[in-house]
Amino acid sequence: MNSVKPYAKAVSTRLIAGVLVFLLVTFSATALSSLAPGSAAQLILGDYATPEQIATLNATYGYDLPIWQRYLSWLGDLLRGDLGVTMFSQQPVLGVVLERAAVTFEIAFLAMAVSLLGVPLAMYTASHPNKLTDKVMRSVSTLLLAVPTFVIVVLFSYLFALVLRWLPATGWVKFTDNPLANLWYVALPVMCLSMHQTAYLYRVARNEFVTTLQEDYIAVARAKGLPLSYILFHHALRPAMPQIITVMGLSLTYMLAGSFVVESYFAVPGIGWTVLSAVKSHDIPLVQAILSLTVVIFVIVFMLVDLGYALIDPRVKVS
Amino acid sequence: MTDIGNPLGLNPGPDAKLSEIVRAATPWSSKLRLSGGSVSDTVAAIFLVLLILVALFVDFIPGLVSPRLPYGDFSQLPDWSLNGLLGTDDIGRSIFSRVLYGARTSMMIVAISTTIALVAGLLLGMLAGYYRGYFERAVDLFANALAAMPSTLVVLAFVAVTGPSVITIIVVLGIFDIGTYARVAKAGVISQSNRDYVLAARAMGATDGRILLQEILPNLIPALTAVMPTLMAGLIITEGSLSFLGYGIPAPAPSWGGMIASSTDLLSRFPLLILGPVLAIVFTVYAFNTIGDYLAQRLNNRERES
Numbered sequence: 151m152n153s154v155k156p157y158a159k160a161v162s163t164r165l166i167a168g169v170l171v172f173l174l175v176t177f178s179a180t181a182l183s184s185l186a187p188g189s190a191a192q193l194i195l196g197d198y199a200t201p202e203q204i205a206t207l208n209a210t211y212g213y214d215l216p217i218w219q220r221y222l223s224w225l226g227d228l229l230r231g232d233l234g235v236t237m238f239s240q241q242p243v244l245g246v247v248l249e250r251a252a253v254t255f256e257i258a259f260l261a262m263a264v265s266l267l268g269v270p271l272a273m274y275t276a277s278h279p280n281k282l283t284d285k286v287m288r289s290v291s292t293l294l295l296a297v298p299t300f301v302i303v304v305l306f307s308y309l310f311a312l313v314l315r316w317l318p319a320t321g322w323v324k325f326t327d328n329p330l331a332n333l334w335y336v337a338l339p340v341m342c343l344s345m346h347q348t349a350y351l352y353r354v355a356r357n358e359f360v361t362t363l364q365e366d367y368i369a370v371a372r373a374k375g376l377p378l379s380y381i382l383f384h385h386a387l388r389p390a391m392p393q394i395i396t397v398m399g400l401s402l403t404y405m406l407a408g409s410f411v412v413e414s415y416f417a418v419p420g421i422g423w424t425v426l427s428a429v430k431s432h433d434i435p436l437v438q439a440i441l442s443l444t445v446v447i448f449v450i451v452f453m454l455v456d457l458g459y460a461l462i463d464p465r466v467k468v469s
Numbered sequence: 470m471t472d473i474g475n476p477l478g479l480n481p482g483p484d485a486k487l488s489e490i491v492r493a494a495t496p497w498s499s500k501l502r503l504s505g506g507s508v509s510d511t512v513a514a515i516f517l518v519l520l521i522l523v524a525l526f527v528d529f530i531p532g533l534v535s536p537r538l539p540y541g542d543f544s545q546l547p548d549w550s551l552n553g554l555l556g557t558d559d560i561g562r563s564i565f566s567r568v569l570y571g572a573r574t575s576m577m578i579v580a581i582s583t584t585i586a587l588v589a590g591l592l593l594g595m596l597a598g599y600y601r602g603y604f605e606r607a608v609d610l611f612a613n614a615l616a617a618m619p620s621t622l623v624v625l626a627f628v629a630v631t632g633p634s635v636i637t638i639i640v641v642l643g644i645f646d647i648g649t650y651a652r653v654a655k656a657g658v659i660s661q662s663n664r665d666y667v668l669a670a671r672a673m674g675a676t677d678g679r680i681l682l683q684e685i686l687p688n689l690i691p692a693l694t695a696v697m698p699t700l701m702a703g704l705i706i707t708e709g710s711l712s713f714l715g716y717g718i719p720a721p722a723p724s725w726g727g728m729i730a731s732s733t734d735l736l737s738r739f740p741l742l743i744l745g746p747v748l749a750i751v752f753t754v755y756a757f758n759t760i761g762d763y764l765a766q767r768l769n770n771r772e773r774e775s
Contacts, residue, residue: 171614179626186630193630296755298706300713300726301747304733312737407619411710425622426714429629437626441618448617 157457164456168449175445179438180221183213194237194432211435228442237433246424247439254413254420256325257336258405261343262398268352269394273382276359287352294349299408303342303415310338320417339412346408347401354397358390391462399455406444506763513759516752524576527569534563536570536723546741555745558728559735567723568745574724575753578639579704583697585643590650591689595681597651598658608655612648620645620707628716635718642707646700653696657689695768698761702754709750725750 183190191207192199208214211234212223227233233243275284311319317338323331362368363386371381409422417423421440428436527533534540534552539561547556555564597608624641631637661667662685670684711717712726720727728746735742 167610167613170610171617174610174614175617182626182630185627190630292758293751293755296702296751296758298709298750298754300710301729301750304729304736304743305747308736308740403616403619407621407707407710410621410625410714414714425625429625429716432629434629437629441622441626444619444622445614445617452617 157460160457160460161453164453168453171449172442172445176224176438176442177217177221179441180224181217182438183434184217190434194434224438233439234435236428236436238431243435243439246436247421247443250419250421250424251443253322253418254406254409254422257339257343257412257418257420258402258409260336260340261347261405262401264340264344265347265351265398265401268348268350269355269387272352272355272359273386276356276363277378277382279360288356291349291352294345295353297346299342299346300411300415302345303411306338306342307415310341320415322418335416335418339416339418342412343405343408347404350401351394351397354393355390358393359386362386362389388462392459395455395458395462399451402448402451506766510759510763513756513763516756517760520572520753520756521576523569524573527573530569533566533569536562536567537721538562540566556741558732558742564728564742564745567728568725568749570723571725571728571746571749572753574718574722575705575708575750578635578642578708579701581639582643582646582704583701585640586646586650586700587693587697589644590647591654591686591693593647594651594654595658595685595689598655599662599677599681599685605655608651612651615645615648621710624707624711625716633716633719638708638711638717642704646704649696649700650693653692654689657692658685661685661688691764691768691771695761695764698757698764702757702761705750705754705757 186193190211190213191204195203195207205214212220215223224233231244233247235241236243236246239246271287275281275287278284307319310317318335319338322335325332359382368381368385371385372378406421409420410426411422412418413420413422414426421443425437425440427433428440530551532551539557540552540563541557541561544553544556547554552563552566555568558564558567593608593611597605620642623645624638627637627641628634658681667680667684670680675684708717708724709726709729712724713730715727715730717726718724725746729743729750732739732742732746
């Protein structure tokens with residue numbers, strides 16, 4: 151009984167902090183449209199709109215109301231699950247955002263799975279420190295961390311789509327339409343997104359393993375004659391887990407920021423691609439909705455990471 | 470062999486001779502290293518110094534043509550003149566000149582954004598760490614909100630409303646780094662404020678402002694400089710991505726991201742065009758990361774010793 155209570159408390163304090171963050175960010179997002187030169191409707195409709203058209207649009211989207219009033223009505227809409235319709239295609243905003251988010255999540259999730267390869271690689275080089283593989287891997291990971299995603303995207307699509315012609319350069323097939331074709335189209339975006347993350351995870355995990363492998367209990371395990379692989383997975387992995395989880399949680403920021411570049415370059419209809427087209431057409435409600443969704447996801451993931459620490463290492467106090 | 474210097478400021482005695490002997494006996498390769506660093510740390514430091522010099526004085530390089538105007542025929546192959554070192558782009562502008570001027574663009578954004586972030590972050594973080602209470606909670610909320618979204622997305626949201634502009638990018642990226650600097654400054658103040666020297670200053674009747682600025686602030690500098698290069702590398706990448714997407718530095722002005730974007734259209738026939746800006750941004754990020762690691766390592770060692 152006692153073991154459940156601190157978790158419940160930790161979850162609730164983090165939820166409150168998360169809700170505050172959500173309110174702060176979404177309020178700022180609402181206030182943002184007031185920065186538009188002239189009015190938001192003027193911006194959306196362009197220079198040739200008549201004053202009547204502008205007034206009508208300002209009234210439908212509430213851009214003529216004071217910020218706090220507009221924000222309260224947006225919050226009310228959110229609670230009813232109705233964020234209005236997109237500016238141009240007139241589809242429900244919430245539906246569009248969720249559909250696109252599914253695409254981005256598929257790519258981000260696969261890229262994260264690929265990046266986990268960094269952990270066994272780190273195990274190997276950490277248990278053979280300063281050997282050739284260790285040195286090579288260190289240089290490779292340092293180099294990869296210095297290559298921005300948009301450069302990786304350009305170079306990989308040149309190599310794999312233009313020169314070798316192994317993978318399609320652009321395009322998208324829904325997973326529900328044809329899972330195999332979907333994987334075919336998803337391969338390049340996933341590779342591009344996972345490079346940086348693999349290198350980062352590798353570096354962090356290697357440093358963790360090197361320190362852990364110097365501990366006395368590892369020497370004891372070795373002296374007992376346990377095989378190296380058993381020691382690595384059963385004794386060395388657990389102390390490194392909090393760091394690994396932190397990196398994976400942080401990688402979400404990276405994946406979402408990277409999705410703008412990757413999705414626009416490979417024409418993948420995900421969140422990043424949607425934001426870019428919404429920016430081009432000044433579709434403010436859509437940008438606002440995506441910003442809000444992002445904040446919700448981040449708050450949840452950071453909370454899971456915090457709770458993950460406590461689950462892995464009972465010495466960590468959840469408070 | 471670690472050189473602890475002369476921490477007490479005593480007159481150098483006979484030991485000074487010893488240190489000269491030691492210096493004379495050290496192999497030349499270790500003279501090339503920053504103290505406690507590797508050769509690549511030195512290379513990174515030299516590269517960054519050169520980069521800053523280029524950013525400051527690119528206008529005065531003799532013979533370098535304007536990055537905005539065509540100067541010769543389109544050729545992806547280099548010729549052995551200063552302006553032709555990296556070839557010319559699709560409208561005949563010197564890629565070498567554009568890469569150098571692109572360095573100025575990147576460095577300018579890094580410098581201004583970092584100044585904004587550092588000043589505001591120090592102010593918020595120090596006050597939060599010193600006075601705690603509700604102000605600390607407000608600063609935490611602000612920092613958490615910034616951490617809960619990618620800066621690229623927020624810049625894009627601003628661009629959707631106000632149109633692309635360099636000032637928007639500089640300010641938004643600057644605001645985004647406030648959270649990290651504030652967090653580092655706050656942690657530093659909290660760990661310092663119970664030290665003896667702070668108590669002594671307080672006992673002598675020093676004001677809060679004096680304690681914060683003259684006693685605590687100098688001790689925050691190592692931790693702040695250790696996070697700075699990594700954040701700067703992040704700024705360069707974000708600015709590059711935005712320019713690559715077409716929402717960063719507006720077109721005729723040279724930027725590495727923009728140059729990479731425009732050469733992708735010609736990539737299938739003229740792959741060499743992309744080399745200059747790609748190498749420039751990769752080396753720069755590499756150098757910032759390397760110096761960041763080096764400083765963080767030194768800071769760790771320092772804290773372990775104290």
